[in-house]
Amino acid sequence: MKKILILAALILALPAQADRYTAKFGLSQLTIHGNSSVHKWKVETKLIGGFLNVDGAALGKTGPSGATGTVIVPVRQLKSGKKRMDEVMHAAMNEPKHKLIKFTISSLEVNSVKDGVSTCTGKGSIEINGIKKPLTFDVSIASKGNQLTVTGSTPIKMTDFGITPPSPKLPTGNITTDPEVKISFDWVVAKK
Amino acid sequence: MSENKQDFNRRDFISSAGGSLAAMAAMMQAFEARAQDSEGKDSVRRTDDSTPPVKMGLIGYGPHGREIARNLAQLPSAPLVAVADHYGAMQRRAKREHPKAASYDNYQDLLKDENVEGVVIATAPHDHKDIVLAALKAGKHVYCEAPLGGTIADAKAIAQAAAAHPAQNFQAGLQYRSEPQRHFMFPFMRAGAIGKAVHARTQWHKKTSWRFVSPNAEREKLINWRLNPELSPGLAGEIGMHQADLVNYFLNLQPSSVSGFGSTIQWRDGRKVPDTVNLVYQYENGFSLTQELTLSNSFDGEYEVMHGTNSAVMLRGAQAWMYKEADAPLIGWEVYARKMPHYGRPGVVLAAGATTLGKDGKKLYQESTFTQSPLFYGLEAFAYNCHQVKSAVEDFLNTFGEADAETLAAYLADQLGETNSLLPAASAADGYQANVIALKANEAVMTGKRVEIKPEDLTV
Numbered sequence: 086m087k088k089i090l091i092l093a094a095l096i097l098a099l100p101a102q103a104d105r106y107t108a109k110f111g112l113s114q115l116t117i118h119g120n121s122s123v124h125k126w127k128v129e130t131k132l133i134g135g136f137l138n139v140d141g142a143a144l145g146k147t148g149p150s151g152a153t154g155t156v157i158v159p160v161r162q163l164k165s166g167k168k169r170m171d172e173v174m175h176a177a178m179n180e181p182k183h184k185l186i187k188f189t190i191s192s193l194e195v196n197s198v199k200d201g202v203s204t205c206t207g208k209g210s211i212e213i214n215g216i217k218k219p220l221t222f223d224v225s226i227a228s229k230g231n232q233l234t235v236t237g238s239t240p241i242k243m244t245d246f247g248i249t250p251p252s253p254k255l256p257t258g259n260i261t262t263d264p265e266v267k268i269s270f271d272w273v274v275a276k277k
Numbered sequence: 278m279s280e281n282k283q284d285f286n287r288r289d290f291i292s293s294a295g296g297s298l299a300a301m302a303a304m305m306q307a308f309e310a311r312a313q314d315s316e317g318k319d320s321v322r323r324t325d326d327s328t329p330p331v332k333m334g335l336i337g338y339g340p341h342g343r344e345i346a347r348n349l350a351q352l353p354s355a356p357l358v359a360v361a362d363h364y365g366a367m368q369r370r371a372k373r374e375h376p377k378a379a380s381y382d383n384y385q386d387l388l389k390d391e392n393v394e395g396v397v398i399a400t401a402p403h404d405h406k407d408i409v410l411a412a413l414k415a416g417k418h419v420y421c422e423a424p425l426g427g428t429i430a431d432a433k434a435i436a437q438a439a440a441a442h443p444a445q446n447f448q449a450g451l452q453y454r455s456e457p458q459r460h461f462m463f464p465f466m467r468a469g470a471i472g473k474a475v476h477a478r479t480q481w482h483k484k485t486s487w488r489f490v491s492p493n494a495e496r497e498k499l500i501n502w503r504l505n506p507e508l509s510p511g512l513a514g515e516i517g518m519h520q521a522d523l524v525n526y527f528l529n530l531q532p533s534s535v536s537g538f539g540s541t542i543q544w545r546d547g548r549k550v551p552d553t554v555n556l557v558y559q560y561e562n563g564f565s566l567t568q569e570l571t572l573s574n575s576f577d578g579e580y581e582v583m584h585g586t587n588s589a590v591m592l593r594g595a596q597a598w599m600y601k602e603a604d605a606p607l608i609g610w611e612v613y614a615r616k617m618p619h620y621g622r623p624g625v626v627l628a629a630g631a632t633t634l635g636k637d638g639k640k641l642y643q644e645s646t647f648t649q650s651p652l653f654y655g656l657e658a659f660a661y662n663c664h665q666v667k668s669a670v671e672d673f674l675n676t677f678g679e680a681d682a683e684t685l686a687a688y689l690a691d692q693l694g695e696t697n698s699l700l701p702a703a704s705a706a707d708g709y710q711a712n713v714i715a716l717k718a719n720e721a722v723m724t725g726k727r728v729e730i731k732p733e734d735l736t737v
Contacts, residue, residue, distance in 0.1 A: 110677045110688065131691065134676030159672035164696035171698065176327075 103138040103151060106233055106274035115158055115270040120263040128163040128174060137190070137233065137274050144195060144203045144226055144233075152193035152207075156272060158186040169253075177243075177251045179214050187212040188220070202227045211239075213246040231276040238269035321649050323457065323700060324661050328354040331418070331663040334393035336384045336408055338362040338371045339500060340489075341422065342399035346375060348653045349397075355660035361387040364496060384408050388415040395420065395446070395663045397656070401502045402510060403427035409435045413442045418663040420656070422450040424514050424712045425705070429734075432712040436737040439705035443686035446666040448659045449708020452651035453523045455658040458595045459651075460701045461629035466527040470599070470608060471585025474528045477566045479520035481512075481579040485572055486544050487552070504548045511719040512554040512570040513537065518715035520581050521558065522707070523592075524566050525714070527583065532558035532566065532714060534729050537721040543573035556718050568718075590627070591620070595648055598624025658700035665698050710735045 113133040119126050137154035144150055160180045165171055190209040197204045203226045211220045224237035243250050243264045250262035333355050335342055342362070349357045360371040361381040372380045381387040387396070388411055395418035398408050402424045412419050419439070426432035439447035453459050487504060491497040502508045503515060510518075525531055535558045539551025552572040559565055580593040587605035591598050598619050599611070616623040629647055647654070669692050673680065680688070693699050703711075713734050721728045 108677065110673070110680070110684070131688075132672055132676055157676065159676065161668055162672050162692060164692070164698055166697050168697060168700075171696075 103140045103153075104276050106137045106139065106154075106276050108134045108136065108156075109232065109273045109275045112234070112273040113271060115163075115268065115272070117163065117266050117268050119266040122261040126165060126170070128165045128171070130158060130162045130164060132162045133158055133270065133272050135188075135272075135274075137235070139193070139233075141228065141233075141276075144205075144228060145198055147195050147197060150193045150195050150203075150205070152190060154190040156188040156190070156270075160184055160186060173251045173253050177248050179248075183213070183215040185212075193224075201229075211241065213241075214248055216246045218245060233274050235272040235274065236270070238267055240265060240267050242266075321647060322352075322657060323654075324352075324354050324657055326353050328661060329664050329668075330354050330356050331660045331667070332356055332358040332392055332394045333660070334359040334361065334387045334390065334396045334417070335371075335378075335399065336361045336387060336396055336412075337399035338367040339399065342367075343370075343374075344652065345397050345399050345656065346371075348650070348656050351649075351653065352657055352660060354664070355395075355656060359387050359390050359393050385411065388412055388417060394418060394667070395659065397659070398422060401427070401499075401508065402514075403431070403502065403508050406431040406434055410438050413438050413445060413447075416445065418446040418659075418666070420448045420450060420659045421708070423703070423708055424510050424518060424715055425449055425708045426712060427508055427510065429713055429716055432709050432716075433737060436705040436709035440686070440737065441682055443682050443689055444666070444670045446659070446663045447705045448655070448662065449703040449705060449711070450655060451519060451522050451703035451708060451711055452655035453519055454526065454703040454707065455655040455701050456595075456651040457629050457647035457654060458597060459523060459592060462590070462592065462597055462627060463527065463701075465627065466583070466590065467529065469585075470588065471583060471590055472587030472602075472605065473585055474530070474564050475584045475586060476564065477524045477528070477581065477583040479517070479524065479566070479568045479579075479581045480577065481516045481520065481568075481570045482575050482577055483572060483579075484543070484575045486546075487550075487572055488544070488546065488548075504550050506549045506723065509550045509719075510715055511539070511550055511722055512552075512572070513556060513568075513718035513722055514712075514715040517554070517556060517568045517570050517718060518711050520579075521556075521566060521568060521714060521718070522703075522711040523581055524583060525711075526707075528564070530560050530562070530564060531710070531732070531735060532730050533561050534559045534727055535714070535718045535721045536727040537718055538725055539722040551722060554722050556721070558714075558718070591624070595628070597627040599627055600624050655702065658702040662699045662702055665693055669693055669698075706737050709737050 114129060114131050115133050116127050116129040133156060135154060135156040137152060139150055139152035160178050161175055161184065163174065165174065188209060188211050190207050193205050193207045195203045195205050205224050205226060207222050207224055209220055210217050220239065222237055222239045224235050227234045243266060250264045252259050252261055330353060333349055335346055335357060338360055346357055349355050357375055357378050359379040359381060360375060361384045362368045362371060363382055368380055368382055371378070379390060387393060396412045397420040398405055399422055400408060405421055405426055409419055409421050421435065424432065425435045489497070489500045491500060535556060537554060537556040539554040541548060541552050544552045554570045556568040557565060580591055582589055582591040588599050588601040598617065600622055611625045615626045617626050666689060669689055670685065673685065673688055714730060717728045717730050
């Protein structure tokens, strides 16, 4: 009897089993918004891969969720709708050498839960152009069936990642690009 | 008042409030795009030396195959790595002219060559189907010369096979669709700048026999498939198809019937395929297209002209002109555009690159910078688009794993099509539609009867 009680206590003391949610194609979207001397610009992609390990129940209450994960975005699939601008941007991001933007989620704290949407603060890192920087970010996570939609945005500075803001030449003069950009995303992951 | 009543001035522009804003916006966007696209490029190309290469195999080394090889040699993005031709003399010639390319005496062996990523098929149309299907099965990207097939059934089989392999780029050889001058005109025409489309006329005049000679009688029979009524799509299919497709594409129309007649006047060598053909296409909305095609006289060469209620637009080679009606509303930009006498009247020059801005903001009038042949631009688009499709598919598979053809097709349409990531090129469905229309036109010529073209005939 004593052994059974000890075993039960041990089981209860173990953290809940995290589920693995993997990226689902079709509903995700990542957009980078920027500004330049001629106009605002944006590039976007629906190709967002990766996974999120999290206990679904932990997202329903405040506190540390124990979530970890990785998000990957192929740089060459970021598109503006203008072929030449895509070429300039991919070259600036050193795409042939560093093919992915990579977010790593090392912790995720649930701040509040309302109507099935968890508002969270995450910690981790972001790697662009082969340069990794620590990152703290705010996201909301909506749960529906076996699917989670992670929505958020974060500002970054291109120069922090060794990227020289593109300055393409036009017959009327050079364009200057603001180094500050904002990355916003809807990342959809699902349990298999 | 100037003698040139069509030569509008600034006062005319200011006094008119009836210009087509849509057409103006389309034209200005096109000018802007041209200015941006021209940055840092070889001015005759839309790609540059940094464009990742896609290794090409060429199937068929006849006169057109050799023309393709010559164009590929000018494209660093499309290195020729293999050539196949079943005729020994052509195979030896290919080896001599392209010593770095692997040489094969049959296309099946070329398709087994893992170094080949894309194939350009330059055989006779009646041979296309088997080669295209095998090439797609072998995982190659495919550029198939137009007409896609010698029969409607062959063309349909090709278009359906292309649709079933979305991870491979397929391009129909309707080269005008890729040619920058004509592509530059596209938004302008679609915006309705000519007013209501009334009529179009195309002409192709050349003095040439279409007959090839060979010391080998069997070979001579094979290479003269254009003169064999059982195999030849005639002038309507070999030539007229490209011009008719351009008109239909620009005006977003499809004909409902075609009538035609042909005769053999110059080349009375026993051939049963006419050397001179006239065609009239009718459309449900009252529009019509006439085509004159001859191998008997070269005067005035080739061109396309589209007439609308406001203006006529003529395309000839790498240039285009607009001739406005006196009562047409001003669009706006034409006030500043260059005018050039042509056909006895000053036409507004519509040349890609014609209004490129100088450093001081002054317009630098120039001829179109895109001086290569439509074939060159078709092949350039093929190589570039192969790379785009290849990289998009690779990234998809690395991100999400395997996917069915439908999912991949939807993804590529969104990721590449919706983002203007591809150079303009004719799809398999475009090739199929043009093929059907051309074969119906040839049927009209050969039977002397009016042939209907139903909407369902044009559906892959």
